[in-house]
Amino acid sequence: MNKTRSKIILTSLTVIIAISALYxxxxxxxxxxxxxxxFATHSGGTIxxxxxxxxxxxxxxxxPEYTEATVEFDPMEYLREFNYGTVSTLPDGTTxxxxxxxxxxxxxxxxxxxxxxxxxxxxGTVPGPTIRATEGDIVRINFINNGAKSHTMHFHGIHxxxxxxxxxxxxxxxxxxxxxxxxxxxxxxxxxxxxxPLEEHIVRxxxxxxxxxxxxxxxxxxxxxxxxxxxxxxxxxxxxxxxxNTIPFYYxxxxxxxxxxxxxxxxxVNMVEFDPINNLHLHGxxxxxxxxxxxxxxxxxxxxxTLSQTERGIMxxxxxxxxxxxxxxxxxxxxxxxWVGIFQVTDNSEDKKLAEKxxxxx
Amino acid sequence: xxxxDKKQSKxxxxxxxxxxxxxxxxxxxxxxxxxxxxxxxxxxxxxxxMEKIDFLDSEIQVTVRNTGPIPVVIAMADINDxxxxxxxxxxxxxxxxxxxxVRIPFxxxxxxxxxxxxxxxxxxxxxxxxEAAAPALQPTLxxxxxxxxxxxxxxxxxxxxxxxxxxxxxxxxxxxxxxxxALTAGLLLFLGIDSIEEALEISEENxxxxxxxxxxxxxxxxxxxxxxxxxxEKLVKKAVSSTASSRLxxxxxxxxxxxxxxxxxNFGEGLAIGAAVGIGSIAFSTFLIVGFALHNTTEGIAxxxxxxxxxxxxxxxxxxxxxxxxxxxxxxxxxxxxxGGFVYSPFTTVIFLAxxxxxxxxxxxxxxxxxxxxxxxxxxxxxxxxxxxxGMLIMYLTSILV
Numbered sequence: 001m002n003k004t005r006s007k008i009i010l011t012s013l014t015v016i017i018a019i020s021a022l023y024x025x026x027x028x029x030x031x032x033x034x035x036x037x038x039f040a041t042h043s044g045g046t047i048x049x050x051x052x053x054x055x056x057x058x059x060x061x062x063x064p065e066y067t068e069a070t071v072e073f074d075p076m077e078y079l080r081e082f083n084y085g086t087v088s089t090l091p092d093g094t095t096x097x098x099x100x101x102x103x104x105x106x107x108x109x110x111x112x113x114x115x116x117x118x119x120x121x122x123x124g125t126v127p128g129p130t131i132r133a134t135e136g137d138i139v140r141i142n143f144i145n146n147g148a149k150s151h152t153m154h155f156h157g158i159h160x161x162x163x164x165x166x167x168x169x170x171x172x173x174x175x176x177x178x179x180x181x182x183x184x185x186x187x188x189x190x191x192x193x194x195x196x197p198l199e200e201h202i203v204r205x206x207x208x209x210x211x212x213x214x215x216x217x218x219x220x221x222x223x224x225x226x227x228x229x230x231x232x233x234x235x236x237x238x239x240x241x242x243x244x245n246t247i248p249f250y251y252x253x254x255x256x257x258x259x260x261x262x263x264x265x266x267x268x269v270n271m272v273e274f275d276p277i278n279n280l281h282l283h284g285x286x287x288x289x290x291x292x293x294x295x296x297x298x299x300x301x302x303x304x305x306t307l308s309q310t311e312r313g314i315m316x317x318x319x320x321x322x323x324x325x326x327x328x329x330x331x332x333x334x335x336x337x338x339w340v341g342i343f344q345v346t347d348n349s350e351d352k353k354l355a356e357k358x359x360x361x362x
Numbered sequence: 363x364x365x366x367d368k369k370q371s372k373x374x375x376x377x378x379x380x381x382x383x384x385x386x387x388x389x390x391x392x393x394x395x396x397x398x399x400x401x402x403x404x405x406x407x408x409x410x411x412m413e414k415i416d417f418l419d420s421e422i423q424v425t426v427r428n429t430g431p432i433p434v435v436i437a438m439a440d441i442n443d444x445x446x447x448x449x450x451x452x453x454x455x456x457x458x459x460x461x462x463x464v465r466i467p468f469x470x471x472x473x474x475x476x477x478x479x480x481x482x483x484x485x486x487x488x489x490x491x492x493e494a495a496a497p498a499l500q501p502t503l504x505x506x507x508x509x510x511x512x513x514x515x516x517x518x519x520x521x522x523x524x525x526x527x528x529x530x531x532x533x534x535x536x537x538x539x540x541x542x543x544a545l546t547a548g549l550l551l552f553l554g555i556d557s558i559e560e561a562l563e564i565s566e567e568n569x570x571x572x573x574x575x576x577x578x579x580x581x582x583x584x585x586x587x588x589x590x591x592x593x594x595e596k597l598v599k600k601a602v603s604s605t606a607s608s609r610l611x612x613x614x615x616x617x618x619x620x621x622x623x624x625x626x627x628n629f630g631e632g633l634a635i636g637a638a639v640g641i642g643s644i645a646f647s648t649f650l651i652v653g654f655a656l657h658n659t660t661e662g663i664a665x666x667x668x669x670x671x672x673x674x675x676x677x678x679x680x681x682x683x684x685x686x687x688x689x690x691x692x693x694x695x696x697x698x699x700x701x702g703g704f705v706y707s708p709f710t711t712v713i714f715l716a717x718x719x720x721x722x723x724x725x726x727x728x729x730x731x732x733x734x735x736x737x738x739x740x741x742x743x744x745x746x747x748x749x750x751x752x753g754m755l756i757m758y759l760t761s762i763l764v
Contacts, residue, residue: 011592049465051451054438114437114454115485233485240487248445336444 054114068116071109073125075245076254079224082132082211085139095137097183101128103193103206105147105172111231112241112248112338120147120193120204126246127227127271128208131191133183135215141179145170151201152177154194155210156310158184166194186214187293188267190310203232203273205246211267214296221263221316224256228280228307228329228339230272239274241338242329248338255342260322260349266315267293270307278339279306280315281330287317304330322347406431408482410456411570412490413708415478416498417470423498424464424478424490428456429570438481439466443489470495499639501704509636509703513696516635517628520655521692524662525684531663531670539670540733541749546620546664547729548753553627553661554722556761558583560634561715568708579716586626586720594619594728616668616728617687623725624661624691627718630711632698637706639699656760660753661691664725668732 085097105120122128133139145151149172154165159181162168170177193206209225229246230239241248258264266287272278281304288298289305293314305313319325325343328335409430416423422441428434435455439448448466456462464480473494481487499505531542558579565575598615665687702711733746 011589014589049449049451051449051463051465052453053447053449054436054454054464111485112438114435114483115481116483117485231485233481234487240481240485333444338445 069108069110071107071119071121071125073109073246075247075250076256078125078127078130078245079226079256080222081130082223082225083129084132090138095134096140097133097137098140098142099129099131100142100144101153103143103145103147103151103153103170105149105151105204109205109246111233111246115233117231117233118204120149120151120201120206122153122206122208126205126207127229128191128206130209130211130225130267132211132213134213135184135186137183139179139181139183143170143177143179145172145175145177147172150175150195151193151206152195153179153191155179155181155191156189157181157210157212164194169195183212185294186212186296187290188212188269188312188314189292190269190271190312192271192310199273202271203230207271209267209269211293218265218296219263221265222258223265223267225267226269226280228268228270228272228278230274230334232274237274239272239337242272242278242334243338244341249340251341255324255344257344257346258319260319260345260347262348263316263318264343267312268305268307268315269312270310272334273309275331275334277306277308277331278334279304279330281328282315282317283326284321284323285317285319285325287315290314290316319343319345321345408432408434408484408486409570410434410436410480410482410488411568412478412480412488413461413568414706415490415492417492417495418498420467420469422466422468422470422476422478424466424480425461426456426464426480427461427570428458429573431458433457435483436462436464436480437483439464440479440481440487441466441468441470442477443479472496499703501700505703506700509639509699510696512635513632513693513699516655516658517632517695518688518692520658521624521662521665522685522688524659524664525666525688527663528666528670528684531666536736537743537745539667540736540743541745541752542663542670543667543729543733543736544746544749545753545756546667546749547726547733548750548755549660549664549757550620550623550722550726550729550753551750552754552757552761553624554719554726556757557627557630557715557719557722560630561712561719564708564715565712569712573709575712579712579719582713582716583720583723586717587724588720590619590623590721590724591727594724598728613668613670614683616732617665618690619728620665620668620725621687621690623718623721624664625694626714626721628658628661628692629694629698630715630718632695632700633702633706633711633714634698635695636699636702636704637711639703658692660756660760662688665691668729 083099085099088096088098090096101122102124103120103122104124105118107119107121107124108116109119109121109126111117111119119126131139131141141153143153150169151172152165152168152170155163163179163181165179168177189210189212191208191210193201195201207227207229209227211225226244227246228244229242231241231243231246232238233240243249244251268280270278283303286301286303289300289302290296290298291313293312298316305315307313322345325345326340327343328340407430409428411427411429412424413427414425416425424439426436433456436450437454439446446466446468448464451463451465454462466478470476473496476492476495477489478492479487479489531539534542561579562575565573565579569575569578594615597619598612600615669684669687698714
């Protein structure tokens with residue numbers, strides 16, 4: 001009798017232990033601490049958490065102790081950075097601008113806080129450097145492909161067929177090619193890799209902006225470059241992030257500082273793939289729009305321009321009133337996935353002289 | 363001399379049992395040991411599973427588990443594929459099988475569908491859809507009472523009503539009695555299959571592939587079956603070996619086993635009801651309560667079957683036992699509904715449904731044996747065959763109401 005009972009107890013004990021073993025293997029509970037962090041939501045509410053806040057506020061670092069990223073990219077620096085190359089004068093008096101562009105396809109970029117992506121780069125960043133020349137200059141690009149795959153540089157513009165970067169494939173592991181052509185026509189143009197599969201070579205990051213200034217120059221302005229781009233993180237043929245200059249929400253969390261009554265000129269290039277359109281809507285203002293920048297006369301005065309693939313133009317505006325002004329894609333899905341920014345307009349009327357001192361031209 | 367020999371051979375026996383284990387440990391240590399990346403072939407793909415989504419006041423909470431082969435870091439949250447700031451508690455780094463709570467402030471609207479997305483450090487996005495947002499249930503006294511009421515309507519009352527057939531079953535001929543026993547077995551077989559289906563469905567929808575849902579359910583069913591089979595045998599043997607004056611006769615022992623089996627099944631049913639109300643996937647209509655009630659009345663008949671041949675069971679003693687059996691079988695619905703509604707966990711639900719299924723299969727075996735012992739040692743009599751078929755059919759038809 002007793003033996004039977006003990007056997008029953010033993011059996012039920014075994015069952016209990018077996019089930020609790022399952023729970024140990026697959027723990028159900030969550031251990032949280034008592035200390036609270038407070039963070040604000042996009043809609044203005046606040047939440048106290050004992051955990052870690054995951055909000056796309058971007059900071060740059062390539063310190064291997066903190067990050068696996070190898071790309072150091074500061075969107076604020078990129079915004080106003082123009083590369084004029086190494087300048088020399090040819091015997092006939094023409095200006096020669098020489099650039100060295102290195103392609104790589106093994107870089108890791110922290111594209112949004114905590115999210116790492118293997119990008120393909122021209123000179124180590126996405127987008128590549130903004131190349132700027134004046135109409136009629138000779139542009140010479142010493143292209144080195146240090147990637148594992150083949151790459152090229154294809155410029156939009158007017159140049160000989162063999163300088164088009166399509167059929168002259170540059171092999172990886174140190175392959176070289178020299179692109180040389182006369183800068184033109186005046187305007188803002190994209191450049192990008194043109195190796196098949198083309199979509200992959202573009203969306204992975206091999207693109208940048210090429211600006212050709214008119215000989216007579218443009219009026220002095222606070223100039224900036226915005227490449228409207230997207231990132232397909234999971235390779236499903238749909239963008240997961242959208243941005244002006246790669247990093248989602250960057251200019252929202254770090255507003256672009258501009259002054260009242262100062263002309264602002266943006267060179268905008270749409271490099272978004274997968275989605276047929278993209279656009280730029282400016283708050284509290286309208287801009288003069290120069291499609292492709294090829295004419296010095298604006299085509300329209302508006303606050304909303306829609307751009308298809310590699311469609312681009314120049315936008316010029318100035319703010320009368322100081323304050324915070326949003327700019328974003330009015331395809332709001334894109335803005336909710338990162339393509340949104342803020343202009344912080346400051347009233348600097350006393351400092352006008354200082355503003356005029358800033359040299360924007362070549 | 364002999365003693366030391368025995369000792370020596372015992373030592374050898376233990377050693378021969380341990381040596382293979384030792385080699386196995388050496389092998390595992392070698393594979394996981396430092397510098398042994400020889401076996402690191404292929405690319406391990408990360409995987410996370412959102413096990414539970416709660417809609418709170420202007421906030422959506424996601425319980426997420428790392429169900430992949432490698433650690434992950436939760437980096438971003440989105441709702442309907444639109445990025446939202448969020449918090450992850452205790453932190454975003456998840457080892458294998460570790461869970462975290464992601465809190466997303468969001469002004470959600472009741473009864474609308476939402477797709478909740480989480481992105482990990484390599485940019486992979488995982489998504490789970492909620493058909494209709496409903497506020498997470500708080501264990502208020504009112505709701506506790508509500509679930510108790512549902513449990514009573516769905517569990518206790520129908521089982522008790524089913525037990526009222528006892529006097530009727532008592533008076534019928536042996537052949538008809540076999541019909542009722544077989545009917546019981548048919549009813550139970552249906553319930554068992556029903557439990558398995560439910561368990562597999564939940565594991566498919568809410569548990570990650572790495573839980574091996576089908577194998578988890580199978581294993582728990584077999585363990586539950588074996589455990590109850592063993593305990594049941596002991597219980598019945600004890601009942602038989604004890605004197606006639608004992609409180610536990612064989613029919614009572616069998617009925618008790620059936621009641622326990624059905625009780626375990628009903629616990630799973632309660633979990634499902636509570637969870638369904640909790641996650642807002644059903645509106646608990648009166649029609650549904652009627653369906654469940656009709657369905658569960660048959661469970662009372664299952665308990666009454668063997669009980670009707672209990673000798674000397676009359677009057678108050680019988681009523682007391684009936685009430686006790688009815689409570690054992692029916693009341694777990696209430697406890698299940700509480701747990702399912704307030705602290706729903708798909709893993710727990712799957713486990714309980716599987717335990718219930720194992721219990722029911724054990725009861726079926728007990729009843730089939732009972733028929734064999736009672737009857738002419740054959741299952742092919744008209745009464746048994748029609749009874750079994752009728753049992754399945756009744757359950758199927760009443761299940762349509764649910």
